Amino acid sequence: MGDRPLATGAAGLAQWRALFPILAQPVNGRPLAYLDNAATTQVPLPVQDALRRFEQHDRANIHRGVHTLSQRATDAFERARGELERFVGAGAAHELVFTSGTTDALNLVAHGLSTAGISPATIRAGDEIVVSGLEHHANLVPWQQAARRAGAVLRILLPDEQGQLHADDLARLLTPRTRVFALTACANATGERPPFEALLAQAAAAGALTVLDAAQAVGHGTLDVSALACDFLAFSGHKMYGPMGTGALVGRRDALERLEPLRYGGDMVVWVTQEQASFAELPARLEGGTPNVAGAVGMAAAAAFIEQVGRQAIDEHVAALRAHAVAGLAALPGVTVLSADGGPSAIVSFVAEGVHPHDIGTLLDEQGIAVRTGHHCAQPLIEHLGLGPTTRASFALYNTHDEVERLLAGVAHALEVLR
Structure with a gap:
């Protein structure tokens, strides 16, 4: 028990990722980047x-x-x-x-x-x-x-x-x-x-x-x-x-x-x-x-x-992934990140001017990147913020900064195609 250095070494992260066999399977011919963890996380072999x-x-x-x-x-x-x-x-x-x-x-x-x-x-x-x-x-x-x-x-x-x-x-x-x-x-x-x-x-x-x-x-x-x-x-x-x-x-x-x-x-x-x-x-x-x-x-x-992995280690890791994603998405033209300064969490949600989130999600899926789109069972909140449905990426202990880069590149490509 106790904290392990999850966020401070590729080898350690690879060790934990290996306990999730589903992450090794390709989706649409691409490596799977599973970024829908706020909906459901994957289950490791010990469980x-x-x-x-x-x-x-x-x-x-x-x-x-x-x-x-x-x-x-x-x-x-x-x-x-x-x-x-x-x-x-x-x-x-x-x-x-x-x-x-x-x-x-x-x-x-x-x-x-x-x-x-x-x-x-x-x-x-x-x-x-x-x-x-x-x-x-x-x-x-x-x-x-x-x-x-x-x-x-x-x-x-x-x-x-x-x-x-x-x-x-x-x-x-x-x-x-x-x-x-x-x-x-x-x-x-x-x-x-x-x-x-x-x-x-x-x-x-x-x-x-x-x-x-x-x-x-x-x-x-x-x-x-x-x-x-x-x-x-x-x-x-x-x-x-x-x-x-x-x-x-x-x-x-x-x-x-x-x-x-x-x-x-x-x-x-x-x-x-x-x-x-x-x-x-x-x-x-x-x-x-x-x-x-x-x-x-x-x-x-x-x-x-x-x-066993360590809650503090996981928390720091997913917060770093979110910060990486927030910075990258906010730099894309016409993209608004919700609660960009919302504190440490594992979720980043965004809207892109002139582009429907379902279309972004579909193009990301073609590249093996799993995100969620829509109102996320929080329609009153989304309507109160006045931004419409969103695209949401959410992170878990097995996600990597390389996957965040894939997300950013995928969103940029989707905006280019859809606009």
Whole structure:
């Protein structure tokens, strides 16, 4: 464990890249430059091996069986929970609930706080919910529905023209009726890294429950939920070199206790009669049904892999790649980079005057360069900035400065062709 010199040697980087066989395959006859990591990272061999070992040796349903395989699977599942709790700095006051991803986790919180059931709903008529204007739809639409369901008011903390959030603007929105403040740790559409630590503390001091979407930070940033004024933290496995369809909600136990379950059924009950049921304690109460046990094992293996490479090393490496890309793209004629000064992140998003991003993305793909184009599930933010859909490149530990140069040359070629 501990930091390795990822960003300071081609040999070391090549060693890590070799653990991702998919990167060695050509695309459209060209070497693959996979720059779509904000959507999904690739999975290294150690994580694939952990998934395979579970499926070949320990696969069984958990918690309900007395036979050996069930007990081994249960041990693997709960061990993964503990390893992921340590990975994000959860303490004795926290619980980790497995979900299918960040979207599922955020829906669980928004639904659970605005629906009466086990306890009265936390969000009620006349209450207020504040959501940042940087959010992915997954941290906006559930709050729209929660406000509608409860008769609450949804308020948006809008960014400035540079896409940045400010404490003074948040102060004007917070009132004694503010029940929830929801924020991203990094805007997936722009790469903006807001001062989430200070903003969460500000909202918590005003009496609001705080929700952090950490999907774009978990793969490289060091998250310590115990040091944050954060009641709920959500993240996904497939953005941290783990399997798709996996994720987690880490919350303070007293905050999680407020949530009405999103799924009812097996393993989240203590007893059931024809007329009523008694629900299990946390975290089982929020994990109804058979979970993705192999996925939990894979997420834990991905966390171990990140720690082996070193989170600081990864963070410095992807930030350097972004800085390289920002400088190169900004030098191209008619190109505007969003949140160029948005702080260290792994994402760079840009628009080119007179050229549609889908056309840029298609021409880049012909050269084996994978990027993402469009609104990036953040349409209100893109429209607020007034720049239209964008082309987005996003970096991971296995990307190189040579790939950034290929991106810059590819964009320059696309602009020449399309203009």
